Amino acid sequence: DAKTTQPTSMDCAEGRAANLPCNHSTISGNEYVYWYRQIHSQGPQYIIHGLKNNETNEMASLIITEDRKSSTLILPHATLRDTAVYYCIVRATPGSTGFQKLVFGTGTRLLVSP
Amino acid sequence: EAGVTQSPTHLIKTRGQQATLRCSPISGHTSVYWYQQALGLGLQFLLWYDEGEERNRGNFPPRFSGRQFPNYSSELNVNALELEDSALYLCASTLQMNTEAFFGQGTRLTVV
Numbered sequence: 001d002a003k004t005t006q007p008t009s010m011d012c013a014e015g016r017a018a019n020l021p022c023n024h025s026t027i028s029g030n031e032y033v034y035w036y037r038q039i040h041s042q043g044p045q046y047i048i049h050g051l052k053n054n055e056t057n058e059m060a061s062l063i064i065t066e067d068r069k070s071s072t073l074i075l076p077h078a079t080l081r082d083t084a085v086y087y088c089i090v091r092a093t094p095g096s097t098g099f100q101k102l103v104f105g106t107g108t109r110l111l112v113s114p
Numbered sequence: 115e116a117g118v119t120q121s122p123t124h125l126i127k128t129r130g131q132q133a134t135l136r137c138s139p140i141s142g143h144t145s146v147y148w149y150q151q152a153l154g155l156g157l158q159f160l161l162w163y164d165e166g167e168e169r170n171r172g173n174f175p176p177r178f179s180g181r182q183f184p185n186y187s188s189e190l191n192v193n194a195l196e197l198e199d200s201a202l203y204l205c206a207s208t209l210q211m212n213t214e215a216f217f218g219q220g221t222r223l224t225v226v
Contacts, residue, residue, distance in 0.1 A: 034214075043118070043204050043217030044157070087157075102147055102206070102215055104157040 003027070004088045009109040012082075018075040020108050022088030025069040030092045033064060035073045037084040038107070044087065047073065078112045085109050116141070118207050118218035126224045127195050135190040135221045139207030145169075146188040147208075147215060148180060152201040160203075163188055195225045 005023040012018040024033060034049040048055055048062045050071075055062045061074040075082055087107040119138045127133050139146050148160040159172040163182035171178075177193040186207075192199055202222050206215040 036215075038157075041202065041220075043206075043219050044215075046214045046216065049214065102162075103159050104149070106156045 003090050003103075004105050006086075006088055006105060006108045008106070009111065012075075012078045012110060012112050014080060014112055014114050015077055018078040018082065018110055018112070020073040020075075020086050020088075020110065021070065022073070023070045024088070024090050027068050027090050028092065031090045032092075033062065033068075033071050034089040034091060035060070035062065036087045036089065036104070037082075038087070039081075039084045044104075047086075078110075080112050080114065083110060083112045118205055118216050120203075120205050120218035120221050122221060123219070124222050124224070126226060128226055129195055129197060131195050133192045133195060133199075133223055135192075135203050135205075135223070137188045137190070137205030137207075137218060139186050139188070139205075140216055143207035143209055143216075144186050145208045146182055146186065147206040148188070148190050149204040149206070150174075150201045151204060151220075152198075157204065161190065192223070197225050199223060200225045 003026055032049050032051050035047040036044040037047055038044040048057055048060050050062045050064055052068055064071045085107040087104050118140055121136045145164040147162050149157040150160055151157050160174055161180050162170045166182050180190040182188045202220045204217055204220045206217045208215045
């Protein structure tokens with residue numbers, strides 16, 4: 001019952017920006033967009049999240065469209081170590097009636113090549 | 115600060131046996147989530163505990179169960195193991211009123 005759609009796989013050259021899209025056309029007003037990544041056989045790692053404004057941290061930037069129906073995770077200078085499966089998730093704000101379990105979809109497998 | 119810790123890292127059981135997997139959340143975190151990840155597949159939501167209570171469970175049979183202790187650590191029990199239960203079992207914790215989940219490195223369960 002994942003509420004997001006992502007491409008199955010993407011390629012990126014090392015040093016270039018990786019732009020990973022996510023469609024969440026049924027997102028509700030109280031739902032955040034989260035991104036996690038999972039490097040082979042490790043536990044997923046939190047990257048970033050946002051509600052409606054663009055967000056940036058030391059790992060990545062998150063661009064959310066004005067209608068909030070889609071978003072893009074940007075890794076500005078991809079490295080080989082960024083090769084992983086990237087998951088986009090929507091989740092309601094804590095304390096709201098929609099605050100539910102954290103559900104992962106199938107994600108995007110990003111391959112960064114030299 | 116210690117992260118989410120899971121034990122054991124590897125577990126080998128035979129079909130029909132029971133497995134017990136343990137998770138210690140980050141200090142102060144009250145919510146614990148369990149996921150199953152079969153080889154090459156995505157994370158399947160199993161269970162969510164918060165403040166000692168089961169809040170939600172995924173589409174898994176009743177032989178998958180768990181509990182959360184007063185110190186917020188958690189246990190996942192799988193009874194009557196089947197070969198297809200072989201997977202990486204991941205635990206994550208969050209602050210009750212916070213949103214980012216932090217994952218452990220998982221327990222790889224192999225059923226032979």
